[in-house]
Amino acid sequence: MADRDVINALALEPPPAISPPTRVAIVYHSGYGHTGRQAEAIKTGVEEIGGVKALLLTEAEAQQRWDDLNTAHAIIFGAPTYVGAASASFKAFQEASSNAVMARGYLWKDKIAAGFTNSGTQSGDKLSTLIQLVLFAAQHGMHWVGLDLPPANCSSSGSDDDLNRLGFWLGAGAQSNTDEGPDLAPPKSDLATARYLGRRVAKTTLQLVRGRDAMDARASSCGIQP
Numbered sequence: 001m002a003d004r005d006v007i008n009a010l011a012l013e014p015p016p017a018i019s020p021p022t023r024v025a026i027v028y029h030s031g032y033g034h035t036g037r038q039a040e041a042i043k044t045g046v047e048e049i050g051g052v053k054a055l056l057l058t059e060a061e062a063q064q065r066w067d068d069l070n071t072a073h074a075i076i077f078g079a080p081t082y083v084g085a086a087s088a089s090f091k092a093f094q095e096a097s098s099n100a101v102m103a104r105g106y107l108w109k110d111k112i113a114a115g116f117t118n119s120g121t122q123s124g125d126k127l128s129t130l131i132q133l134v135l136f137a138a139q140h141g142m143h144w145v146g147l148d149l150p151p152a153n154c155s156s157s158g159s160d161d162d163l164n165r166l167g168f169w170l171g172a173g174a175q176s177n178t179d180e181g182p183d184l185a186p187p188k189s190d191l192a193t194a195r196y197l198g199r200r201v202a203k204t205t206l207q208l209v210r211g212r213d214a215m216d217a218r219a220s221s222c223g224i225q226p
Helices: 003-012 034-047 066-071 088-100 126-139 188-221
Strands: 022-028 052-058 074-082 112-119 172-175
Touching (some): 022 034, 022 066, 022 188, 034 052, 034 172, 034 188, 074 126, 074 188, 112 126, 112 188
Parallel strands (some): 074 112
16 A cells, blocks of 8 residues: 555544543532632642532532532542531431432442531540441432541641641541631641542542443443443
8 A cells, every 4th residue: 555545544543532531529518718718629639630520619609500410420528517417508408309319319329429527626536427428329229439548647746747647548637726817727737638538539430430441331332232
Protein backbone atom coordinates (compact mmCIF):
# COMPACT_ATOMS: atom_id res chain seq x y z
CA MET A 1 0.00 0.00 0.00
CA ALA A 2 1.40 3.40 -0.97
CA ASP A 3 2.06 6.01 1.68
CA ARG A 4 -0.83 8.11 0.33
CA ASP A 5 -3.17 5.13 0.65
CA VAL A 6 -2.08 4.62 4.27
CA ILE A 7 -2.73 8.29 5.05
CA ASN A 8 -6.16 8.13 3.42
CA ALA A 9 -7.03 4.95 5.33
CA LEU A 10 -6.03 6.52 8.63
CA ALA A 11 -8.09 9.60 7.84
CA LEU A 12 -11.18 7.41 7.46
CA GLU A 13 -10.73 5.74 10.83
CA PRO A 14 -12.97 7.10 13.58
CA PRO A 15 -11.14 8.97 16.36
CA PRO A 16 -10.49 6.97 19.53
CA ALA A 17 -13.34 7.13 21.99
CA ILE A 18 -12.78 9.55 24.85
CA SER A 19 -14.14 8.23 28.12
CA PRO A 20 -16.37 10.72 29.92
CA PRO A 21 -15.01 11.87 33.27
CA THR A 22 -15.90 9.96 36.38
CA ARG A 23 -18.18 12.18 38.48
CA VAL A 24 -18.08 12.59 42.25
CA ALA A 25 -20.72 14.76 43.95
CA ILE A 26 -20.19 16.29 47.39
CA VAL A 27 -23.36 17.22 49.27
CA TYR A 28 -22.99 19.05 52.57
CA HIS A 29 -24.57 21.41 55.08
CA SER A 30 -22.46 23.94 56.93
CA GLY A 31 -24.03 26.05 59.67
CA TYR A 32 -21.10 28.41 60.24
CA GLY A 33 -18.73 27.64 57.38
CA HIS A 34 -16.42 25.15 59.08
CA THR A 35 -17.91 22.02 57.49
CA GLY A 36 -17.86 23.92 54.21
CA ARG A 37 -14.07 24.15 54.51
CA GLN A 38 -13.98 20.37 54.84
CA ALA A 39 -16.16 20.01 51.75
CA GLU A 40 -13.87 22.28 49.73
CA ALA A 41 -10.82 20.27 50.83
CA ILE A 42 -12.53 17.05 49.75
CA LYS A 43 -13.31 18.61 46.35
CA THR A 44 -9.63 19.51 45.97
CA GLY A 45 -8.62 15.93 46.73
CA VAL A 46 -11.14 14.48 44.28
CA GLU A 47 -9.93 16.67 41.44
CA GLU A 48 -6.28 15.75 42.05
CA ILE A 49 -7.07 12.37 40.48
CA GLY A 50 -6.96 12.47 36.70
CA GLY A 51 -10.19 11.68 34.90
CA VAL A 52 -12.40 12.58 37.87
CA LYS A 53 -14.58 15.68 38.21
CA ALA A 54 -16.16 16.96 41.43
CA LEU A 55 -19.50 18.69 41.92
CA LEU A 56 -19.87 20.61 45.18
CA LEU A 57 -23.44 21.24 46.36
CA THR A 58 -25.02 22.45 49.57
CA GLU A 59 -27.91 20.35 50.81
CA ALA A 60 -30.34 23.03 49.56
CA GLU A 61 -28.76 23.10 46.09
CA ALA A 62 -28.76 19.31 45.94
CA GLN A 63 -32.53 19.20 46.37
CA GLN A 64 -32.82 21.21 43.15
CA ARG A 65 -30.35 19.00 41.28
CA TRP A 66 -31.39 15.41 41.88
CA ASP A 67 -30.57 14.49 38.27
CA ASP A 68 -26.94 15.52 38.80
CA LEU A 69 -26.75 13.29 41.85
CA ASN A 70 -28.44 10.43 40.03
CA THR A 71 -25.84 10.52 37.25
CA ALA A 72 -22.84 10.84 39.57
CA HIS A 73 -20.71 7.75 40.13
CA ALA A 74 -20.12 8.63 43.79
CA ILE A 75 -21.63 10.90 46.43
CA ILE A 76 -19.79 12.13 49.51
CA PHE A 77 -22.07 13.34 52.29
CA GLY A 78 -21.10 15.87 54.96
CA ALA A 79 -22.79 17.56 57.90
CA PRO A 80 -21.81 19.21 61.16
CA THR A 81 -22.52 17.29 64.33
CA TYR A 82 -25.07 19.16 66.42
CA VAL A 83 -26.15 17.65 69.77
CA GLY A 84 -24.78 14.25 68.77
CA ALA A 85 -26.35 14.01 65.32
CA ALA A 86 -26.25 15.41 61.82
CA SER A 87 -27.75 18.88 61.47
CA ALA A 88 -31.50 19.21 60.87
CA SER A 89 -30.87 20.85 57.50
CA PHE A 90 -28.91 17.85 56.28
CA LYS A 91 -31.49 15.50 57.73
CA ALA A 92 -34.12 17.28 55.62
CA PHE A 93 -32.06 16.47 52.51
CA GLN A 94 -31.83 12.83 53.59
CA GLU A 95 -35.56 12.56 54.08
CA ALA A 96 -36.27 14.29 50.76
CA SER A 97 -34.17 11.64 49.00
CA SER A 98 -36.77 9.04 49.93
CA ASN A 99 -39.28 10.33 47.38
CA ALA A 100 -36.77 11.85 44.96
CA VAL A 101 -34.48 8.82 44.70
CA MET A 102 -35.73 5.67 46.44
CA ALA A 103 -39.29 5.89 45.18
CA ARG A 104 -38.02 6.23 41.61
CA GLY A 105 -36.20 2.91 41.69
CA TYR A 106 -33.18 3.18 44.01
CA LEU A 107 -31.28 5.42 41.62
CA TRP A 108 -28.19 5.54 43.85
CA LYS A 109 -27.79 1.78 44.04
CA ASP A 110 -24.18 0.61 43.61
CA LYS A 111 -22.72 4.13 43.70
CA ILE A 112 -19.74 4.83 45.93
CA ALA A 113 -20.46 6.76 49.14
CA ALA A 114 -18.38 8.38 51.88
CA GLY A 115 -18.86 10.94 54.63
CA PHE A 116 -17.39 13.66 56.81
CA THR A 117 -18.38 15.73 59.81
CA ASN A 118 -17.17 18.54 62.07
CA SER A 119 -17.86 19.59 65.64
CA GLY A 120 -16.59 22.03 68.22
CA THR A 121 -14.91 19.41 70.42
CA GLN A 122 -12.46 16.66 69.60
CA SER A 123 -15.05 13.96 70.17
CA GLY A 124 -18.38 15.74 70.09
CA ASP A 125 -20.02 12.36 69.42
CA LYS A 126 -19.08 12.74 65.74
CA LEU A 127 -19.10 8.96 65.35
CA SER A 128 -22.88 9.09 65.74
CA THR A 129 -23.15 11.34 62.69
CA LEU A 130 -20.84 9.16 60.60
CA ILE A 131 -22.87 6.08 61.52
CA GLN A 132 -26.03 7.91 60.45
CA LEU A 133 -24.40 8.68 57.10
CA VAL A 134 -23.35 5.04 56.67
CA LEU A 135 -26.91 3.86 57.37
CA PHE A 136 -28.27 6.46 54.95
CA ALA A 137 -25.95 5.21 52.21
CA ALA A 138 -26.80 1.59 53.00
CA GLN A 139 -30.52 2.29 52.66
CA HIS A 140 -29.76 3.63 49.18
CA GLY A 141 -27.78 0.46 48.32
CA MET A 142 -24.46 2.31 48.06
CA HIS A 143 -20.89 1.07 48.68
CA TRP A 144 -19.23 2.89 51.59
CA VAL A 145 -15.57 3.98 51.51
CA GLY A 146 -13.90 4.88 54.80
CA LEU A 147 -10.44 6.13 55.67
CA ASP A 148 -7.44 3.82 55.50
CA LEU A 149 -5.26 6.05 57.68
CA PRO A 150 -3.79 4.89 60.99
CA PRO A 151 -4.86 6.85 64.06
CA ALA A 152 -2.56 9.74 64.85
CA ASN A 153 -1.64 11.84 67.87
CA CYS A 154 -2.05 8.81 70.14
CA SER A 155 1.55 8.48 71.32
CA SER A 156 4.30 10.67 72.73
CA SER A 157 5.63 11.17 69.20
CA GLY A 158 2.22 12.13 67.80
CA SER A 159 1.10 15.61 66.90
CA ASP A 160 -2.02 17.62 66.12
CA ASP A 161 -0.41 18.19 62.74
CA ASP A 162 -0.82 14.51 61.78
CA LEU A 163 -3.42 13.20 59.35
CA ASN A 164 -6.41 11.59 61.08
CA ARG A 165 -5.39 13.19 64.38
CA LEU A 166 -8.89 12.47 65.75
CA GLY A 167 -8.75 8.75 64.90
CA PHE A 168 -11.78 8.11 62.71
CA TRP A 169 -12.14 5.31 60.16
CA LEU A 170 -15.74 5.57 58.95
CA GLY A 171 -15.06 9.00 57.46
CA ALA A 172 -13.20 12.26 57.90
CA GLY A 173 -13.66 13.99 61.25
CA ALA A 174 -12.73 17.58 62.00
CA GLN A 175 -12.73 19.81 65.07
CA SER A 176 -13.22 23.57 64.97
CA ASN A 177 -12.63 25.77 68.00
CA THR A 178 -15.88 27.45 68.93
CA ASP A 179 -14.25 30.88 69.17
CA GLU A 180 -12.69 30.70 65.68
CA GLY A 181 -14.30 31.31 62.32
CA PRO A 182 -13.83 29.19 59.18
CA ASP A 183 -10.82 31.31 58.23
CA LEU A 184 -8.94 29.66 61.10
CA ALA A 185 -10.74 26.37 61.72
CA PRO A 186 -10.71 23.45 61.13
CA PRO A 187 -6.91 23.18 61.40
CA LYS A 188 -4.73 22.27 58.45
CA SER A 189 -4.37 18.65 59.53
CA ASP A 190 -8.14 18.10 59.50
CA LEU A 191 -8.44 19.73 56.08
CA ALA A 192 -5.57 17.58 54.82
CA THR A 193 -7.42 14.51 56.13
CA ALA A 194 -10.53 15.60 54.23
CA ARG A 195 -8.46 16.12 51.10
CA TYR A 196 -7.04 12.62 51.54
CA LEU A 197 -10.56 11.18 51.75
CA GLY A 198 -11.45 12.98 48.52
CA ARG A 199 -8.49 11.40 46.74
CA ARG A 200 -9.32 7.96 48.14
CA VAL A 201 -12.94 8.15 47.04
CA ALA A 202 -11.94 9.40 43.59
CA LYS A 203 -9.45 6.55 43.08
CA THR A 204 -11.88 3.93 44.35
CA THR A 205 -14.67 5.27 42.15
CA LEU A 206 -12.40 5.32 39.11
CA GLN A 207 -11.45 1.69 39.73
CA LEU A 208 -15.10 0.70 40.05
CA VAL A 209 -16.18 2.53 36.90
CA ARG A 210 -13.32 1.14 34.81
CA GLY A 211 -13.94 -2.34 36.15
CA ARG A 212 -17.61 -2.17 35.24
CA ASP A 213 -16.77 -0.86 31.77
CA ALA A 214 -14.30 -3.71 31.24
CA MET A 215 -16.84 -6.29 32.39
CA ASP A 216 -19.54 -4.85 30.12
CA ALA A 217 -17.14 -4.83 27.16
CA ARG A 218 -16.13 -8.43 27.81
CA ALA A 219 -19.76 -9.52 28.15
CA SER A 220 -20.65 -7.72 24.93
CA SER A 221 -17.80 -9.38 23.02
CA CYS A 222 -19.10 -12.75 24.20
CA GLY A 223 -22.65 -11.92 23.21
CA ILE A 224 -23.79 -11.76 26.83
CA GLN A 225 -26.24 -9.13 27.93
CA PRO A 226 -24.47 -7.10 30.67
